Amino acid sequence: MRVKVSGLTKTFEAVDGLAHALQGVDFEVQPSEFYTLLGPSGCGKSTTLRCIAGLERPTSGEIIIGDRVVASSSTFVPPNERPIGMVFQSYAIWPHMTVFKNVAFPLKQARPRPAANEIKRRVTEALALVQMEHLADRPAPYLSGGQQQRVALARALVSKPQVLLLDEPLSNLDAKLREELRLELKELVRRLGITTLYVTHDQIEALAMSDRIAVMLNGKILQESTPKDLYLHPKSKFVAQFVGQVNFFEGTLAEESASGLASIATEHGKLSCLVTPGLAPGAKVWVTVRPESIALSRDGNRQEMNVFKGKIVKAIFLGDIIDCQIQVGKQPFRAKLPVTSDLAEGEEIYLHFNPKACVVLQHD
Amino acid sequence: MPASTKTAAFTPSRVFGLWSQVRSNLFLVLVTAFLLLLILVPLVRLILSSFQLGHPAMPEGWTLQNYIAAYALPTFYRALGTTVVLSAVSTLITLAIAILFAWLVERTDMPFRNLAWTLILIPMAIPGVLFALGWALLLSPKTGTMNIVLRAALELFGVRLSEGPLNIYSLGGLIFLDGLRGVTTIFLMIVGAFRMMDPSLEEAARVSRASPAGTFFQVTLPVLLPAVLTAGMYEFVSSMESFEAPLAVGLPAGIFVLSTLIYFTVRLQAPVDYGLGSVFGVTYMVLLLFLLWAYRRAVRYGERYTTVTGKGYRPRVIALGKWRYPALGMFLIYFVLTVLAPFAILFWASLLPSYRPPSLEALGVVSLRNYWEIFSRPHFLAVVGNTLVLMAIAASATMLLAFFVSWIVVRTKVRGRALLDSLLFLPHSIPGIVVALAMIMAYLTPPLSYLKIYGTLWIVTMGLIVTYIAFGTRLMNSSIIQIQKELEEAAYVCGATSTKTLLAITLPLLFPAFAAGWIWVAVHALRAFSIPLMLASKRNEVFSVLMWQYWSDGDVALASTLGVLLMITLIPLTLLMRRFIVQVSGQQS
Numbered sequence: 001m002r003v004k005v006s007g008l009t010k011t012f013e014a015v016d017g018l019a020h021a022l023q024g025v026d027f028e029v030q031p032s033e034f035y036t037l038l039g040p041s042g043c044g045k046s047t048t049l050r051c052i053a054g055l056e057r058p059t060s061g062e063i064i065i066g067d068r069v070v071a072s073s074s075t076f077v078p079p080n081e082r083p084i085g086m087v088f089q090s091y092a093i094w095p096h097m098t099v100f101k102n103v104a105f106p107l108k109q110a111r112p113r114p115a116a117n118e119i120k121r122r123v124t125e126a127l128a129l130v131q132m133e134h135l136a137d138r139p140a141p142y143l144s145g146g147q148q149q150r151v152a153l154a155r156a157l158v159s160k161p162q163v164l165l166l167d168e169p170l171s172n173l174d175a176k177l178r179e180e181l182r183l184e185l186k187e188l189v190r191r192l193g194i195t196t197l198y199v200t201h202d203q204i205e206a207l208a209m210s211d212r213i214a215v216m217l218n219g220k221i222l223q224e225s226t227p228k229d230l231y232l233h234p235k236s237k238f239v240a241q242f243v244g245q246v247n248f249f250e251g252t253l254a255e256e257s258a259s260g261l262a263s264i265a266t267e268h269g270k271l272s273c274l275v276t277p278g279l280a281p282g283a284k285v286w287v288t289v290r291p292e293s294i295a296l297s298r299d300g301n302r303q304e305m306n307v308f309k310g311k312i313v314k315a316i317f318l319g320d321i322i323d324c325q326i327q328v329g330k331q332p333f334r335a336k337l338p339v340t341s342d343l344a345e346g347e348e349i350y351l352h353f354n355p356k357a358c359v360v361l362q363h364d
Numbered sequence: 365m366p367a368s369t370k371t372a373a374f375t376p377s378r379v380f381g382l383w384s385q386v387r388s389n390l391f392l393v394l395v396t397a398f399l400l401l402l403i404l405v406p407l408v409r410l411i412l413s414s415f416q417l418g419h420p421a422m423p424e425g426w427t428l429q430n431y432i433a434a435y436a437l438p439t440f441y442r443a444l445g446t447t448v449v450l451s452a453v454s455t456l457i458t459l460a461i462a463i464l465f466a467w468l469v470e471r472t473d474m475p476f477r478n479l480a481w482t483l484i485l486i487p488m489a490i491p492g493v494l495f496a497l498g499w500a501l502l503l504s505p506k507t508g509t510m511n512i513v514l515r516a517a518l519e520l521f522g523v524r525l526s527e528g529p530l531n532i533y534s535l536g537g538l539i540f541l542d543g544l545r546g547v548t549t550i551f552l553m554i555v556g557a558f559r560m561m562d563p564s565l566e567e568a569a570r571v572s573r574a575s576p577a578g579t580f581f582q583v584t585l586p587v588l589l590p591a592v593l594t595a596g597m598y599e600f601v602s603s604m605e606s607f608e609a610p611l612a613v614g615l616p617a618g619i620f621v622l623s624t625l626i627y628f629t630v631r632l633q634a635p636v637d638y639g640l641g642s643v644f645g646v647t648y649m650v651l652l653l654f655l656l657w658a659y660r661r662a663v664r665y666g667e668r669y670t671t672v673t674g675k676g677y678r679p680r681v682i683a684l685g686k687w688r689y690p691a692l693g694m695f696l697i698y699f700v701l702t703v704l705a706p707f708a709i710l711f712w713a714s715l716l717p718s719y720r721p722p723s724l725e726a727l728g729v730v731s732l733r734n735y736w737e738i739f740s741r742p743h744f745l746a747v748v749g750n751t752l753v754l755m756a757i758a759a760s761a762t763m764l765l766a767f768f769v770s771w772i773v774v775r776t777k778v779r780g781r782a783l784l785d786s787l788l789f790l791p792h793s794i795p796g797i798v799v800a801l802a803m804i805m806a807y808l809t810p811p812l813s814y815l816k817i818y819g820t821l822w823i824v825t826m827g828l829i830v831t832y833i834a835f836g837t838r839l840m841n842s843s844i845i846q847i848q849k850e851l852e853e854a855a856y857v858c859g860a861t862s863t864k865t866l867l868a869i870t871l872p873l874l875f876p877a878f879a880a881g882w883i884w885v886a887v888h889a890l891r892a893f894s895i896p897l898m899l900a901s902k903r904n905e906v907f908s909v910l911m912w913q914y915w916s917d918g919d920v921a922l923a924s925t926l927g928v929l930l931m932i933t934l935i936p937l938t939l940l941m942r943r944f945i946v947q948v949s950g951q952q953s
Binding site: 013053054055078079080081082084085086088089090092094095096105106109110152155156159165 | 777851853854855856857860869872
C-alpha cells in the first residue's frame with residue numbers, strides 16, 4: 001500500500017515559544033517499498049513517523065495511506081483506525097501480559113472479534129515468523145532485549161497491517177545482535193511484501209536495509225535517493241558527511257571540459273573532478289572525497305589521477321583497515337589503507353584519487 | 365487524548381470548533397467542575413462568611429465587624445502565641461530526637477538496626493487522639509498512674525505531695541506530646557540524607573588533615589543542614605496544625621491553640637459564632653499558606669546544593685563501643701513512651717467497669733465485659749457501618765478522581781492542566797479544621813444547602829476527599845510517569861480506543877499504586893478525627909467521634925475500649941500499607 005505525505009508541518013509549544021519540528025515534509029512510499037528516514041536526533045524523523053501513525057496531529061499537511069486521507073486540515077483518523085503496525089524504540093511490550101497476550105491484543109481489537117481458535121492460530125503464526133513460538137506463555141518481563149524486539153515485531157505484524165512503521169527498533173540492542181536482526185528484519189519484510197517505513201539515525205542500518213532513503217535535517221528532507229546514489233552523489237555537504245565519512249576542501253571552479261570533468265583550483269593545486277551541472281566558472285565549491293577512494297604511495301606518478309603531497313600524522317590499525325590521518329598543507333585528510341600497507345607515521349607520501357571519486361558541491 | 369480527537373470532515377465554523385473543543389474534553393470539564401465544587405467553592409464561601417454577621421444562611425449584610433471583634437480579642441492573641449511557642453519548642457525537641465536516631469541508625473554500629481527501624485515506625489499507627497488520651501490517664505495530676513508512682517517514690521525521700529508532680533493538662537504537657545509525635549515523620553525525612561551522603565566528602569576532609577570532630581562540624585553537619593532545616597520547617601508547620609492533643613489535654617486546662625479556638629467557637633460555645641470562627645479560619649489558613657510557601661522556597665533553595673547522591677552505599681560507620689546497647693535502649697524508651705505506655709493504660713482502662721488507677725485490688729474487677737457490652741450500646745453498629753462506608757467511598761472516590769486527573773495532567777496537552785494540578789495541592793496546605801469549617805459554611809448556605817448534605821455522612825466523605833486528593837494525585841502522577849508513554853501508544857496503533865487503552869493497559873499497570881493509595885486513604889479515613897468531629901451530627905458519627913463522645917461524657921472505660929480496638933486494627937494495617945506504598949512508588953508516605 002502506498003503512503004503519501006505532502007506539506008507536512010508540526011509545531012510544538014516549547015518553553016521559549018514555538019518549536020518547528022517539521023517544516024514541510026513531502027515524500028511518497030511505493031507499495032512494498034522499504035523506505036528509511038535517516039537523520040540526527042531532533043531532525044523530525046520520529047515526529048514524521050508518529051504523524052503517520054496518528055500519535056501526533058500534524059499542524060498542517062496531508063497524509064494518505066492507500067487511498068484514504070488519514071490526516072488533513074479537516075480530517076484526522078485516530079491511530080486505532082489506521083491500517084498500520086508499529087514497533088517502538090522501547091518495544092513497549094506490556095509487562096502485565098504474557099508474550100501470547102501481547103501479540104493477541106491487536107486481534108482482539110478487531111470488530112467483529114475473531115474466534116478464540118482463530119486468534120490462537122494467527123498469534124502462533126506471527127510468533128513463528130519471528131521464531132518465538134516456544135516462548136508464547138512466558139510473562140513479558142522475562143524476555144531479553146532481542147526477544148522483546150521479536151515480540152514487538154510479531155505484535156506489529158499479527159493483524160496483517162498494510163504499512164509497517166519501525167521507530168529505531170534496533171537501537172537498544174548490542175552491536176552483534178543488531179547486525180543479525182538487521183538482516184533478519186529486512187528478509188522478513190521483503191518476504192511479506194509489506195510497505196515499510198523505517199526511522200533510524202544509523203547510516204549503516206539505513207544503507208544496508210533500504211530501497212530508498214530520505215535524509216532529514218531540521219524538519220526537512222535534504223535528499224531522497226537509493227542508498228548507492230546517496231553515497232556516491234550527495235547533493236549537500238551535510239548529506240555527504242552524515243552518510244559515511246568524507247574529506248572536504250574548498251576550491252574555485254575554473255573551467256568545464258568536454259568529458260563532464262572540470263578543473264578546480266584549490267590551495268593544494270589543480271584538480272580534475274566530476275561536476276554537477278549548473279555551476280558557473282568562478283563559483284566557490286566544496287570538493288569531497290571519501291577516505292576509501294584515496295590511495296597512498298611514496299611516488300607521485302599516476303596517470304589521470306589527482307595527486308596531493310602530504311605527511312602521515314597518525315596511522316591507526318583497526319583490524320580490517322588502517323585508518324590514516326594525513327596533513328596536506330594545513331588541511332587534515334583521512335584515508336583508509338589496506339592492512340598490508342607498509343607506510344608508517346611521519347612519512348612524506350602522495351595521495352591519489354580518481355576524478356570520478358571527487359564530488360563537487362555548491363559552497364554554502 | 366489522541367484517539368478521541370476525531371473531527372468531522374466538513375469545514376468547522378468557530379462555534380463548532382468551540383463545541384468540539386468542549387466535547388472532546390468533556391471528561392476534563394466534568395472532573396474539573398466537580399473538583400471546583402469540592403475545593404474552591406467552600407474556601408470562597410469561608411472567606412465570604414468572614415465578612416458577614418449572624419447565621420451564614422441568613423446573613424445581615426457585609427461588614428468588617430467580625431475582623432474588628434476577632435482582632436480585639438485577647439483570647440485570639442493568646443491562642444496565636446501558644447500555637448507558635450508550642451510549635452517552636454516541640455519542633456526543637458522532635459528535631460533533636462530525630463537527628464540522634466537517624467545518626468544512630470545510619471552512621472553507627474548500633475546492634476539490631478532493623479528492630480530500631482520498626483520501633484520508630486510503629487508510633488505512626490497510633491492516632492494522635494489516642495496518644496493524648498493515654499497520656500491523660502498516665503499523667504493527670506491526681507489519678508495519673510505515673511504521678512502515683514512518682515509520688516510514692518518521692519515519699520521515700522520524705523517529700524509528700526497530694527497531687528502531681530507532673531501535670532499533662534499544661535503547656536508543658538502539650539509540648540511533650542507534640543514533640544514526641546513528630547519524631548517518626550522527621551526521622552523518615554532526614555534518614556535518607558544520612559544514608560546517601562557521599563562518604564568521599566568526609567574522606568576528603570580527613571585526608572585534608574581535618575580531625576574527626578572537625579570533619580563532623582565543618583563537613584558532615586553543613587552538608588546535611590539543608591535536609592535538617594527543611595525537615596524542621598515541615599515539622600513546625602505540622603505542629604501549627606495539630607488539633608488532637610490540644611483538644612484532649614489543652615482545652616480542659618483552658619489552653620487554646622488556633623485549631624481548638626476555631627472548634628470551640630463554631631461547635632462548643634453557646635451561642636456558636638460562625639462569623640468569628642470564619643475570621644479565625646481565614647487568618648489561620650493565610651498564616652499556614654504563607655509558612656508553606658516559605659517552606660517550598662527553602663526546599664528549592666536546599667535542593668540547589670544537594671550533595672546527597674542517589675547511590676546506595678553505606679557510608680563510614682562509627683564504632684559506639686560500650687554505648688552500643690544504651691543507644692538501642694533509647695529506641696526502646698521512645699517506643700515505651702509513644703506506644704506501649706499509652707496502649708497499656710488504655711487497655712487497663714478498657715478492662716474496668718469505671719476507671720481507677722492500676723492496683724492489686726482493682727485487679728479483682730478486671731474483665732473483658734466492655735468488649736461485649738459495647739455491641740449492645742445504641743448506635744454502635746450504625747457507627748461501625750458509617751465508618752466502613754466512609755472508608756470505602758472516600759478511598760474509591762479519592763483514588764478514581766486522582767487517577768483521572770493525574771492522567772489528564774501527565775498524559776494530555778490540555779491547556780490549564782498545570783493549574784488543575786496545583787488546585788489539587790491547595791487543600792494539602794490547609795489544616796483539616798479549616799477544610800471542615802469551609803465545608804460547614806458552604807453547605808449551610810444557598811445554593812449548596814439545597815443538596816441537604818450538611819450533617820450527613822456525605823459531607824464528611826467530601827471533607828476527607830478534599831484533604832486526601834493531594835496525596836492521591838502525587839501518587840498517581842509519579843506512577844503514571846513511570847509507565848512509559850509508548851506502552852499506551854502501542855495500544856493505540858494496535859487498534860484500541862483511548863478508553864479501552866485506559867482500562868486494558870494503563871489501569872492494570874497502575875494497579876499496585878492504585879491499590880496502595882486506596883488502602884492509604886482507607887486507613888487514614890478510619891483514624892480521621894478533626895474533620896469528622898467538626899462535621900459530626902447524630903446521623904454521621906464515625907468510630908473516632910464516638911470514642912471522643914464517650915471520653916467527653918466521662919465514660920473512660922468505653923472510650924478506652926474503642927481506642928484499643930482502633931489501635932489493634934491500625935498497627936498492622938499501617939505497617940503493611942507503608943511497606944506497600946514505599947514499594948510501588950518509592951515515596952515516603
